[in-house]
Amino acid sequence: MIFLRLVLEFAKTGLFSVGGGLATLPFLYEMASNTGWFTHADVADMIAVSESTPGAIGINMSTYAGFKTDGIPGGIMATLGLALPSVIIILIIARFLAKFRKNPLVEGAFYGLRPASIAMITVAGLNVAKISLLNLPAWEISHAVGDLFVWKALALGVVLFIAQKKLKWHPVIFIAISAVVGIVFKF
Amino acid sequence: MKDLLDLWFTYMKIGFVNFGGGYAMLPLLERELVNKKGWTTMEELRDWFAIGQCTPGVIALNVSTFVGHKRKGVAGAIAAMLGFLTGPIAIILVVAAFLKNFAQLEVVQHAFAGIRVCVCVLIAQAVIRLWKSSVIDVFTFVLYVIIFALSAFSGVLPFKIPAAVLVVLAGLTGLTVSMVRNRKKAERKEGDA
Structure with a gap:
Protein backbone atom coordinates (compact mmCIF):
# COMPACT_ATOMS: atom_id res chain seq x y z
CA MET A 1 0.00 0.00 0.00
CA ARG A 101 -18.84 37.99 4.38
CA LYS A 102 -20.87 41.03 5.47
CA ASN A 103 -20.84 40.09 9.13
CA PRO A 104 -19.23 42.89 11.21
CA LEU A 105 -17.06 40.38 13.07
CA VAL A 106 -15.65 38.99 9.81
CA GLU A 107 -15.19 42.53 8.50
CA GLY A 108 -13.35 43.42 11.71
CA ALA A 109 -10.98 40.47 11.39
CA PHE A 110 -10.16 41.44 7.81
CA TYR A 111 -9.51 45.01 8.94
CA GLY A 112 -6.50 43.61 10.82
CA LEU A 113 -5.65 40.74 8.45
CA ARG A 114 -5.16 42.93 5.39
CA PRO A 115 -2.32 45.19 6.57
CA ALA A 116 -0.61 42.14 8.14
CA SER A 117 -0.91 40.23 4.89
CA ILE A 118 0.69 43.12 2.96
CA ALA A 119 3.47 43.46 5.52
CA MET A 120 4.37 39.80 4.95
CA ILE A 121 4.25 40.25 1.19
CA THR A 122 6.61 43.23 1.50
CA VAL A 123 9.07 41.14 3.54
CA ALA A 124 8.88 38.28 1.02
CA GLY A 125 9.68 40.78 -1.77
CA LEU A 126 12.60 42.25 0.15
CA ASN A 127 14.01 38.78 0.73
CA VAL A 128 14.00 38.12 -3.01
CA ALA A 129 15.52 41.57 -3.59
CA LYS A 130 18.27 40.81 -1.09
CA ILE A 131 19.49 37.77 -3.02
CA SER A 132 18.93 39.16 -6.52
CA LEU A 133 19.86 42.86 -6.27
CA LEU A 134 22.45 42.90 -3.48
CA ASN A 135 25.84 41.25 -3.20
CA LEU A 136 26.21 41.08 0.56
CA PRO A 137 29.27 38.76 0.69
CA ALA A 138 31.32 41.16 -1.46
CA TRP A 139 30.14 44.15 0.53
CA GLU A 140 31.07 42.58 3.84
CA ILE A 141 34.67 42.28 2.65
CA SER A 142 35.10 45.69 1.01
CA HIS A 143 32.34 47.88 2.55
CA ALA A 144 32.28 49.80 -0.74
CA VAL A 145 28.87 50.90 -2.03
CA GLY A 146 29.98 49.90 -5.51
CA ASP A 147 30.18 46.30 -4.35
CA LEU A 148 26.89 46.30 -2.45
CA PHE A 149 24.62 46.36 -5.48
CA VAL A 150 24.50 43.98 -8.41
CA TRP A 151 24.32 46.87 -10.85
CA LYS A 152 23.09 45.02 -13.92
CA ALA A 153 20.31 43.37 -11.90
CA LEU A 154 19.36 46.73 -10.43
CA ALA A 155 19.26 48.26 -13.93
CA LEU A 156 17.02 45.43 -15.16
CA GLY A 157 14.77 45.91 -12.13
CA VAL A 158 14.34 49.64 -12.74
CA VAL A 159 13.64 49.10 -16.46
CA LEU A 160 11.11 46.35 -15.69
CA PHE A 161 9.39 48.46 -13.05
CA ILE A 162 8.94 51.41 -15.40
CA ALA A 163 8.04 49.17 -18.34
CA GLN A 164 5.29 47.32 -16.49
CA LYS A 165 3.77 50.65 -15.47
CA LYS A 166 3.84 52.11 -18.96
CA LEU A 167 3.17 49.02 -21.07
CA LYS A 168 0.11 46.90 -20.50
CA TRP A 169 1.92 43.70 -21.39
CA HIS A 170 1.17 40.33 -19.87
CA PRO A 171 3.40 39.64 -16.82
CA VAL A 172 4.62 36.43 -18.51
CA ILE A 173 6.29 38.53 -21.20
CA PHE A 174 8.31 40.35 -18.56
CA ILE A 175 9.30 37.03 -16.97
CA ALA A 176 10.46 35.69 -20.35
CA ILE A 177 12.42 38.88 -21.12
CA SER A 178 14.10 38.71 -17.70
CA ALA A 179 15.17 35.10 -18.31
CA VAL A 180 16.70 36.02 -21.67
CA VAL A 181 18.46 39.07 -20.23
CA GLY A 182 19.77 36.88 -17.40
CA ILE A 183 21.24 34.38 -19.87
CA VAL A 184 22.67 36.98 -22.28
CA PHE A 185 24.26 39.19 -19.63
CA LYS A 186 25.27 36.25 -17.39
CA PHE A 187 23.46 37.30 -14.21
CA MET B 1 -18.51 20.79 -17.73
CA LYS B 2 -17.33 23.50 -20.07
CA ASP B 3 -16.90 25.87 -17.14
CA LEU B 4 -14.87 23.29 -15.23
CA LEU B 5 -12.58 22.71 -18.20
CA ASP B 6 -12.18 26.45 -18.54
CA LEU B 7 -11.18 26.69 -14.87
CA TRP B 8 -8.76 23.81 -15.23
CA PHE B 9 -7.20 25.23 -18.38
CA THR B 10 -6.90 28.79 -17.06
CA TYR B 11 -5.25 27.52 -13.91
CA MET B 12 -2.97 25.21 -15.84
CA LYS B 13 -1.62 28.25 -17.70
CA ILE B 14 -1.10 30.06 -14.40
CA GLY B 15 0.62 27.05 -12.82
CA PHE B 16 3.16 26.85 -15.64
CA VAL B 17 4.36 30.40 -15.08
CA ASN B 18 4.04 30.65 -11.31
CA PHE B 19 7.61 31.74 -10.67
CA GLY B 20 8.68 33.18 -7.35
CA GLY B 21 5.88 31.87 -5.18
CA GLY B 22 2.34 32.98 -4.48
CA TYR B 23 2.90 36.70 -4.12
CA ALA B 24 4.56 37.25 -7.48
CA MET B 25 1.47 35.59 -8.92
CA LEU B 26 -0.86 38.43 -7.98
CA PRO B 27 -0.29 40.62 -11.09
CA LEU B 28 -0.74 37.47 -13.17
CA LEU B 29 -4.01 36.61 -11.41
CA GLU B 30 -5.25 40.16 -11.83
CA ARG B 31 -4.60 39.92 -15.53
CA GLU B 32 -6.08 36.46 -16.10
CA LEU B 33 -8.90 36.24 -13.54
CA VAL B 34 -9.98 39.85 -12.97
CA ASN B 35 -9.42 41.58 -16.31
CA LYS B 36 -9.78 38.74 -18.82
CA LYS B 37 -12.31 36.40 -17.23
CA GLY B 38 -14.06 38.66 -14.76
CA TRP B 39 -14.29 35.75 -12.30
CA THR B 40 -13.27 37.76 -9.26
CA THR B 41 -12.20 41.20 -8.10
CA MET B 42 -8.90 42.54 -6.82
CA GLU B 43 -10.51 43.05 -3.40
CA GLU B 44 -11.59 39.42 -3.20
CA LEU B 45 -8.13 38.22 -4.24
CA ARG B 46 -6.62 40.43 -1.57
CA ASP B 47 -8.75 38.84 1.15
CA TRP B 48 -8.11 35.32 -0.14
CA PHE B 49 -4.36 35.91 0.01
CA ALA B 50 -4.76 37.11 3.60
CA ILE B 51 -6.55 33.87 4.53
CA GLY B 52 -4.25 31.68 2.43
CA GLN B 53 -1.32 32.93 4.49
CA CYS B 54 -2.62 31.73 7.81
CA THR B 55 -4.15 28.41 6.73
CA PRO B 56 -2.05 25.30 6.04
CA GLY B 57 -0.59 24.57 2.65
CA VAL B 58 0.80 26.42 -0.33
CA ILE B 59 -0.59 29.96 -0.57
CA ALA B 60 -1.05 29.92 -4.34
CA LEU B 61 -2.96 26.65 -4.11
CA ASN B 62 -5.19 28.00 -1.36
CA VAL B 63 -6.08 31.02 -3.47
CA SER B 64 -6.83 28.81 -6.49
CA THR B 65 -9.23 26.77 -4.34
CA PHE B 66 -11.09 29.96 -3.40
CA VAL B 67 -11.33 31.05 -7.03
CA GLY B 68 -12.61 27.65 -8.15
CA HIS B 69 -15.12 27.47 -5.30
CA LYS B 70 -16.55 30.86 -6.14
CA ARG B 71 -17.01 29.88 -9.78
CA LYS B 72 -18.35 26.35 -9.48
CA GLY B 73 -18.47 25.16 -5.89
CA VAL B 74 -16.57 22.08 -4.77
CA ALA B 75 -16.13 20.74 -8.32
CA GLY B 76 -14.76 24.12 -9.39
CA ALA B 77 -12.29 24.17 -6.51
CA ILE B 78 -11.01 20.73 -7.49
CA ALA B 79 -10.76 21.71 -11.16
CA ALA B 80 -8.73 24.83 -10.31
CA MET B 81 -6.49 22.87 -7.95
CA LEU B 82 -5.81 20.14 -10.51
CA GLY B 83 -5.15 22.74 -13.18
CA PHE B 84 -2.72 24.56 -10.94
CA LEU B 85 -0.86 21.33 -10.12
CA THR B 86 -0.61 20.10 -13.72
CA GLY B 87 2.33 22.29 -14.72
CA PRO B 88 4.56 21.77 -11.68
CA ILE B 89 3.91 17.99 -11.67
CA ALA B 90 4.76 17.69 -15.37
CA ILE B 91 7.91 19.79 -15.02
CA ILE B 92 9.23 17.99 -11.94
CA LEU B 93 8.55 14.58 -13.48
CA VAL B 94 10.59 15.59 -16.54
CA VAL B 95 13.37 17.05 -14.39
CA ALA B 96 13.44 13.99 -12.12
CA ALA B 97 13.42 11.54 -15.01
CA PHE B 98 15.81 13.19 -17.46
CA LEU B 99 17.71 16.15 -16.13
CA LYS B 100 19.99 15.01 -13.35
CA ASN B 101 21.75 18.30 -12.71
CA PHE B 102 19.09 20.68 -13.96
CA ALA B 103 19.55 23.27 -11.23
CA GLN B 104 23.33 23.23 -11.67
CA LEU B 105 23.21 24.02 -15.40
CA GLU B 106 24.80 27.41 -15.97
CA VAL B 107 22.16 28.54 -18.42
CA VAL B 108 19.40 27.69 -15.90
CA GLN B 109 21.16 29.61 -13.15
CA HIS B 110 21.55 32.73 -15.28
CA ALA B 111 17.96 32.58 -16.48
CA PHE B 112 16.64 32.32 -12.94
CA ALA B 113 18.87 35.09 -11.63
CA GLY B 114 17.16 37.23 -14.28
CA ILE B 115 13.69 35.94 -13.39
CA ARG B 116 14.27 36.70 -9.70
CA VAL B 117 14.71 40.37 -10.59
CA CYS B 118 11.35 40.23 -12.34
CA VAL B 119 9.82 38.52 -9.31
CA CYS B 120 10.91 41.49 -7.14
CA VAL B 121 9.19 43.86 -9.53
CA LEU B 122 6.01 41.74 -9.63
CA ILE B 123 5.85 41.60 -5.84
CA ALA B 124 6.46 45.36 -5.60
CA GLN B 125 3.58 45.82 -8.02
CA ALA B 126 1.36 43.59 -5.85
CA VAL B 127 2.20 45.58 -2.71
CA ILE B 128 1.47 48.91 -4.40
CA ARG B 129 -1.85 47.61 -5.76
CA LEU B 130 -3.00 46.27 -2.39
CA TRP B 131 -1.68 49.08 -0.20
CA LYS B 132 -4.44 51.59 -0.92
CA SER B 133 -7.32 49.34 0.05
CA SER B 134 -5.61 47.76 3.08
CA VAL B 135 -3.60 50.43 4.86
CA ILE B 136 -6.45 52.89 5.23
CA ASP B 137 -5.93 54.64 8.59
CA VAL B 138 -3.55 55.06 11.53
CA PHE B 139 -4.42 51.71 13.09
CA THR B 140 -3.80 49.70 9.92
CA PHE B 141 -0.55 51.61 9.29
CA VAL B 142 0.76 50.88 12.78
CA LEU B 143 -0.22 47.23 12.39
CA TYR B 144 1.61 47.11 9.04
CA VAL B 145 4.79 48.53 10.59
CA ILE B 146 4.68 46.13 13.57
CA ILE B 147 4.09 43.01 11.48
CA PHE B 148 6.71 44.16 8.97
CA ALA B 149 9.31 44.68 11.69
CA LEU B 150 8.53 41.38 13.43
CA SER B 151 8.82 39.33 10.26
CA ALA B 152 11.67 41.26 8.60
CA PHE B 153 13.87 41.05 11.69
CA SER B 154 12.72 37.62 12.86
CA GLY B 155 16.33 36.44 12.39
CA VAL B 156 17.73 38.74 15.07
CA LEU B 157 14.84 38.42 17.51
CA PRO B 158 15.49 36.22 20.55
CA PHE B 159 12.16 34.42 19.95
CA LYS B 160 10.63 33.17 16.73
CA ILE B 161 6.96 33.86 16.00
CA PRO B 162 5.60 31.75 13.15
CA ALA B 163 4.17 33.83 10.30
CA ALA B 164 0.74 32.23 10.64
CA VAL B 165 0.56 33.24 14.32
CA LEU B 166 1.40 36.84 13.40
CA VAL B 167 -1.38 36.94 10.82
CA VAL B 168 -3.94 35.41 13.21
CA LEU B 169 -2.96 37.87 15.98
CA ALA B 170 -3.35 40.75 13.53
CA GLY B 171 -6.83 39.49 12.63
CA LEU B 172 -7.83 39.30 16.31
CA THR B 173 -6.47 42.81 16.93
CA GLY B 174 -8.46 44.15 14.00
CA LEU B 175 -11.55 42.41 15.31
CA THR B 176 -11.12 43.86 18.81
CA VAL B 177 -10.42 47.40 17.62
CA SER B 178 -13.41 47.48 15.29
CA MET B 179 -15.69 46.02 17.96
CA VAL B 180 -14.62 48.65 20.49
CA ARG B 181 -15.20 51.34 17.88
CA ASN B 182 -18.64 50.04 17.03
CA ARG B 183 -19.60 49.98 20.67
CA LYS B 184 -18.41 53.57 21.17
CA LYS B 185 -20.35 54.64 18.13
CA ALA B 186 -23.46 52.94 19.46
CA GLU B 187 -23.02 54.60 22.86
CA ARG B 188 -22.63 57.99 21.25
CA LYS B 189 -25.83 57.44 19.31
CA GLU B 190 -27.61 56.51 22.50
CA GLY B 191 -26.21 59.64 24.13
CA ASP B 192 -27.53 61.77 21.27
CA ALA B 193 -30.97 60.26 21.47
Missing part, protein backbone atom coordinates in the same frame (compact mmCIF):
# COMPACT_ATOMS: atom_id res chain seq x y z
CA ILE A 2 2.75 2.39 -0.94
CA PHE A 3 0.18 4.69 -2.59
CA LEU A 4 -1.77 5.12 0.60
CA ARG A 5 1.37 5.78 2.62
CA LEU A 6 2.56 8.37 0.10
CA VAL A 7 -0.77 10.16 0.26
CA LEU A 8 -0.90 10.04 4.06
CA GLU A 9 2.67 11.17 4.65
CA PHE A 10 2.33 14.12 2.30
CA ALA A 11 -1.14 14.97 3.58
CA LYS A 12 0.44 15.27 7.02
CA THR A 13 3.04 17.66 5.61
CA GLY A 14 0.35 19.67 3.85
CA LEU A 15 -1.74 19.91 7.00
CA PHE A 16 0.97 21.16 9.32
CA SER A 17 3.00 23.46 7.10
CA VAL A 18 1.45 26.89 7.44
CA GLY A 19 2.78 29.91 5.59
CA GLY A 20 4.04 28.74 2.24
CA GLY A 21 6.76 26.62 0.72
CA LEU A 22 9.65 26.85 3.16
CA ALA A 23 7.42 25.78 6.04
CA THR A 24 7.35 22.29 4.50
CA LEU A 25 11.12 21.83 4.87
CA PRO A 26 11.30 20.49 8.44
CA PHE A 27 8.61 17.94 7.57
CA LEU A 28 10.44 16.88 4.45
CA TYR A 29 13.68 16.32 6.35
CA GLU A 30 11.83 14.29 8.93
CA MET A 31 10.14 12.24 6.22
CA ALA A 32 13.51 11.57 4.60
CA SER A 33 14.82 10.17 7.88
CA ASN A 34 11.72 8.14 8.69
CA THR A 35 10.80 6.60 5.35
CA GLY A 36 14.02 6.54 3.34
CA TRP A 37 12.02 7.52 0.24
CA PHE A 38 14.57 10.22 -0.50
CA THR A 39 17.70 11.58 1.18
CA HIS A 40 18.51 14.89 2.86
CA ALA A 41 20.68 15.70 -0.16
CA ASP A 42 17.62 15.16 -2.37
CA VAL A 43 15.77 17.81 -0.36
CA ALA A 44 18.64 20.26 -0.82
CA ASP A 45 18.67 19.53 -4.56
CA MET A 46 14.94 20.07 -4.70
CA ILE A 47 15.27 23.49 -3.09
CA ALA A 48 17.55 24.44 -5.99
CA VAL A 49 15.20 22.91 -8.56
CA SER A 50 12.19 24.67 -7.01
CA GLU A 51 13.99 27.96 -7.34
CA SER A 52 14.51 27.15 -11.01
CA THR A 53 11.03 25.97 -11.97
CA PRO A 54 7.55 27.35 -11.45
CA GLY A 55 5.74 25.89 -8.48
CA ALA A 56 6.15 25.75 -4.74
CA ILE A 57 8.80 23.65 -3.05
CA GLY A 58 6.26 21.57 -1.15
CA ILE A 59 4.48 20.61 -4.35
CA ASN A 60 7.73 19.95 -6.17
CA MET A 61 9.16 17.84 -3.38
CA SER A 62 6.05 15.69 -3.16
CA THR A 63 6.11 15.06 -6.92
CA TYR A 64 9.80 14.23 -6.81
CA ALA A 65 9.60 11.95 -3.79
CA GLY A 66 6.52 10.17 -5.16
CA PHE A 67 8.26 9.63 -8.48
CA LYS A 68 11.37 8.22 -6.78
CA THR A 69 9.21 5.84 -4.78
CA ASP A 70 6.75 4.65 -7.37
CA GLY A 71 7.19 6.30 -10.76
CA ILE A 72 4.73 8.68 -12.38
CA PRO A 73 1.59 7.48 -10.52
CA GLY A 74 3.50 7.85 -7.25
CA GLY A 75 4.46 11.42 -8.15
CA ILE A 76 0.86 12.33 -8.87
CA MET A 77 -0.55 10.63 -5.75
CA ALA A 78 1.97 12.24 -3.39
CA THR A 79 1.23 15.69 -4.82
CA LEU A 80 -2.52 15.22 -4.45
CA GLY A 81 -1.91 14.06 -0.88
CA LEU A 82 -0.04 17.28 -0.12
CA ALA A 83 -2.81 19.42 -1.59
CA LEU A 84 -5.76 17.59 -0.03
CA PRO A 85 -5.84 19.00 3.55
CA SER A 86 -5.50 22.62 2.50
CA VAL A 87 -8.18 22.24 -0.17
CA ILE A 88 -10.61 20.81 2.38
CA ILE A 89 -9.85 23.57 4.89
CA ILE A 90 -10.21 26.32 2.29
CA LEU A 91 -13.51 24.84 1.07
CA ILE A 92 -14.89 25.02 4.61
CA ILE A 93 -13.69 28.63 5.00
CA ALA A 94 -15.01 29.57 1.56
CA ARG A 95 -18.49 28.27 2.48
CA PHE A 96 -18.39 30.16 5.74
CA LEU A 97 -17.21 33.35 4.03
CA ALA A 98 -19.89 33.17 1.36
CA LYS A 99 -22.47 33.26 4.17
CA PHE A 100 -20.84 35.66 6.61
